[in-house]
Amino acid sequence: MHKMPDPSGLSEEQLRQVTATLQRIREGLVCDNRLIAPEPSHLFTPRIQDAI
Amino acid sequence: MIQTLTQQIEALACGLNSSSELAGSALQQAARHPELNAFVALDADHVMRQAGAADERRRQGRAMSPIDGVPIAIKDNYLTEDYPTTACSNALPLERLGLDATIVANLRKAGAVIFAKTNMHEWAYGATNSTSSFGATRNPRNIDHITGGSSGGSGAAVAAGIVAAALGSDTGGSIRIPSSACGVYGFKPSYGRASRHGVLPLSWSLDAPGPITAALDDIIHLMPFICGEDRNDPATLHSPAFGRVGPVDKPSLINLVGDGLERSDDVDRGLLSALRRSGADVANRDLEGVSTCFAAWEAILHCEASSYHAELLARNPSGFTAVTRAHLEAGTRISGVELLKAQRIRGQLTTQLNGLGDWDALVLPTLPVVAPRIGDGWQSFGGRRVTTQDSMTWFCWLGNLAGLPCISIPCGSSPEGLPIGMMLMGRYGQDERLLAIARWMDRRINADA
Numbered sequence A: 001m002h003k004m005p006d007p008s009g010l011s012e013e014q015l016r017q018v019t020a021t022l023q024r025i026r027e028g029l030v031c032d033n034r035l036i037a038p039e040p041s042h043l044f045t046p047r048i049q050d051a052i
Numbered sequence B: 001m002i003q004t005l006t007q008q009i010e011a012l013a014c015g016l017n018s019s020s021e022l023a024g025s026a027l028q029q030a031a032r033h034p035e036l037n038a039f040v041a042l043d044a045d046h047v048m049r050q051a052g053a054a055d056e057r058r059r060q061g062r063a064m065s066p067i068d069g070v071p072i073a074i075k076d077n078y079l080t081e082d083y084p085t086t087a088c089s090n091a092l093p094l095e096r097l098g099l100d101a102t103i104v105a106n107l108r109k110a111g112a113v114i115f116a117k118t119n120m121h122e123w124a125y126g127a128t129n130s131t132s133s134f135g136a137t138r139n140p141r142n143i144d145h146i147t148g149g150s151s152g153g154s155g156a157a158v159a160a161g162i163v164a165a166a167l168g169s170d171t172g173g174s175i176r177i178p179s180s181a182c183g184v185y186g187f188k189p190s191y192g193r194a195s196r197h198g199v200l201p202l203s204w205s206l207d208a209p210g211p212i213t214a215a216l217d218d219i220i221h222l223m224p225f226i227c228g229e230d231r232n233d234p235a236t237l238h239s240p241a242f243g244r245v246g247p248v249d250k251p252s253l254i255n256l257v258g259d260g261l262e263r264s265d266d267v268d269r270g271l272l273s274a275l276r277r278s279g280a281d282v283a284n285r286d287l288e289g290v291s292t293c294f295a296a297w298e299a300i301l302h303c304e305a306s307s308y309h310a311e312l313l314a315r316n317p318s319g320f321t322a323v324t325r326a327h328l329e330a331g332t333r334i335s336g337v338e339l340l341k342a343q344r345i346r347g348q349l350t351t352q353l354n355g356l357g358d359w360d361a362l363v364l365p366t367l368p369v370v371a372p373r374i375g376d377g378w379q380s381f382g383g384r385r386v387t388t389q390d391s392m393t394w395f396c397w398l399g400n401l402a403g404l405p406c407i408s409i410p411c412g413s414s415p416e417g418l419p420i421g422m423m424l425m426g427r428y429g430q431d432e433r434l435l436a437i438a439r440w441m442d443r444r445i446n447a448d449a
Helices: A012-028 A046-051 B005-014 B019-032 B044-059 B102-109 B152-159 B176-182 B216-226 B265-278 B290-315 B322-332 B336-354 B388-392 B397-402 B431-445
Strands: B039-041 B071-075 B113-118 B165-170 B185-188 B208-213 B252-257 B281-286 B361-365 B378-381 B384-387 B406-413 B419-425
Touching: A012 B290, A012 B322, B005 B019, B005 B216, B019 B044, B019 B071, B019 B113, B039 B152, B044 B113, B071 B152, B102 B113, B102 B216, B113 B152, B152 B165, B152 B176, B152 B208, B165 B185, B176 B185, B176 B406, B176 B419, B185 B216, B208 B216, B216 B406, B216 B431, B252 B265, B265 B361, B265 B406, B265 B419, B265 B431, B290 B322, B290 B336, B290 B397, B336 B397, B361 B431, B378 B388, B384 B388, B397 B419, B406 B431, B419 B431
Parallel strands: B071 B113, B071 B165, B252 B281, B252 B361
Antiparallel strands: B039 B113, B165 B208, B185 B208, B185 B406, B361 B419, B378 B384, B406 B419
């Protein structure tokens, strides 16, 4: 059976780069208890920084 | 030759030099350094016409500001009405849009001579300046080494003494990285203090425009034209005009260390020696969760960049280099849940930094290594082996994720003579105070420079 080409049209090497990037991000994005606190009510805006 | 913007301002004010002399000298110096590949658009006749007009204004006592007649170079992702804007990408046609970015318009209104467009990493989507439709830039300190990026042409132009000031933009260190690698000064304002209007975005919630200069006081002279409210950039609403940079007492600094903040021995020695020379109070503190915060920065960066480029990428995929296409593809594969996690982590980073105690500025080396050799794909330091790209943003992204004002100042050199930079990060919105602290440090560290 032939492998289906990736719809992005990227080469094997580029796809390896994509996979490595996503793996690093997914392994890192851990919202464990260390980071639990009142969550922002909306996405980042600079005024959140006024708390500093 | 006059080296700093501050000296140029004084020379123009007292009539020691004309703008035409400054511009002519800058053109000569640029012609002497084609090997740096710092510029992607430069029209000598246009430069001299602007300088002539500035001289005429001064003759008539109508100088528009202290910087009237000073040559300033502009990174190629700022729209300029007189030069094409390409972001050094083949995906964007070479067009004059007839518009100035707000900051360029402010500088032009103040009489600055818009000198040239500078080379940059394609779309600012990388920190080496090795990927550009105009070819790589080379470091004036040693042309076998990279400038760093993405504002590498601006860093090279200032470090080579062609211009005393240039504009850059910074999403994960792109102003500070070439400033450190080339041995000059670079300032990223707090998010929302400087207008992004007309600066082609990489990641709109991380991007900050700012200057690269030959001296610290040069930044202070330029910031009134860079900071302030712009109705075309909602992030700047209620942003105050740039205020006075007053004197400060001996600052308390926190030297951030810990897992993920390793640096080479040469860089660490250079930083610690400079901190000792400064006489500032310095305490070491561990910053935890660096890899978590870095993942948040990277997720936000790729998602926002992919969103911005989606249509152009679909229309003209071959206009993007393979490495940039791979970054953009990664962004499309990050889920909404993952992006929201990244935003939550981002929100908590400020709490974590605040919890480090009473500090005037946080300090790190700007880079964990000195400028890498051209072609070196990997860097080893502190028990780590990382890509050259990752080594360039190693510390700098923290300031973008938290939106803090950050500055890189030279603080010595390695045994092979390559510059080492010190990065100071201030509290959000307190850009003037950070510059005051940086000036206090610079006068003690670089008194003999």
